[in-house]
Amino acid sequence: MTRQELFNNILRKQSFLCVGLDSDIKKLPSCLKGKEDAVFSFNKAIIDATQSYCVAYKPNLAFYESLGAVGQITLEKTVAYIREHYPDQFIIADAKRGDIGNTSEMYARAIFDYADYDAVTVAPYMGEDSVKPFLLYPNKWVILLALTSNKGSLDFQLMEDAKGERLFEKVLKKSQEWATDEHMMYVVGATQGKMFEDIRKYAPDHFLLVPGVGAQGGSLEEVAKYGMNKQCGLLVNSSRQIIYADSSENFAEAAAREAKKVQEEMSGYLKWITNEK
């Protein structure tokens, strides 16, 4: 998917919501427990219920890997289901991969050749040759970790050099030598609030994938206020708050209700840029 297509979807659906499919077999509604491929049934119901309120899905690979090959099959079915039924959805492999060149090449093959994701999250620690193999696929995206939403983000990401430049800023700067904003996005945690102003100094036009709204405590309004650019430039992820909104047999309706609530709030913020036009 191109940047323009993504922006068109955002305008049409009045949403920049990404639903995170962190589907934990231990947290499924009891009505699904014991059923054959219960995780896929759960995902399918969640997707059908939420698809009109979001522009992206983000399966979190860890949750599927914890189930071994069986989880891998569930994941493949989930991606194929979205592709087939909702081809306008942007699908993100939340994988945080990154390794030496010949190995990143294999991860890229897994994500973009074997499966058919639109984007993959990548960790920057190993530098250029660990990221570039993911950039060789036309209309596919790397979403590079810059400033994450967790407490541990303070450990290294804010390290400053002698000139006061921080590690996450170096990541933003250096990585722009590897790809344009048509192929690269950044992960910036919603829990970092006003830090979005700093991020936008380095990456004014890039899309940002923003986790941390909802269960992790980030504010959507703050993210929109400090993070939005002329082409929206935001994909805000919510996982637990939507997919586990209810644990009864009404889980899908509850998920739809939560997603709709977020979409409506987003619609309000999108007026800031559409009214400017």
Next chain:
Amino acid sequence: MTRQELFNNILRKQSFLCVGLDSDIKKLPSCLKGKEDAVFSFNKAIIDATQSYCVAYKPNLAFYESLGAVGQITLEKTVAYIREHYPDQFIIADAKRGDIGNTSEMYARAIFDYADYDAVTVAPYMGEDSVKPFLLYPNKWVILLALTSNKGSLDFQLMEDAKGERLFEKVLKKSQEWATDEHMMYVVGATQGKMFEDIRKYAPDHFLLVPGVGAQGGSLEEVAKYGMNKQCGLLVNSSRQIIYADSSENFAEAAAREAKKVQEEMSGYLKWITNEK
């Protein structure tokens, strides 16, 4: 496996070699092509041929993921085969994982609960809560990226703060607040030669997993000279040079020959510490 058990294996086998199972379906010997689960047959033959010359195996998860669920099954069979037939081998999931706490917990489940690896490689960018879930398993290990063997390691890992402390040094220092050298090792690339002296200032007693000898150009002698400590403290990985030593039907014998050559060289270096006793 405990640190002492690993050291005992090293002394007994006179080897600190780790064989990397970067098994690429496109590079298999032609005699295996088209056979059912050819990658597993390849791994099995390589393992049987090399096991007496090494103390560890390191499947590189990317290579299996590139084949989807089928690759996952091959990987599971490979790990189970090593566990059953060569229980003294230390098995490393080369995965470079790391995510927010609840997600790293799922990756840890995949590696240590669902599968039965001894260790997993982890990327440090997201800090403490991304690493700790892997440390909750007794006698299991985190191998944290410190200074890697690739060109991209120069992009961020050598960043210096105002006091001249580099990012990889911060990773070495900070992470020692999370675990002792009984649960944590570090990845240090062989291509970094004399940098091992710097590493040993911060981590004198830790085991280091050292990729980059062989195909990537690192020198085993330099690694041993600058990196070895009283309990050896090194696991040196070789992948391509051993597993692809020959592409004929004699590939396993050729792999054994290469592994034996490395083991014999290692045996010489191990005298430096055993003679000191």
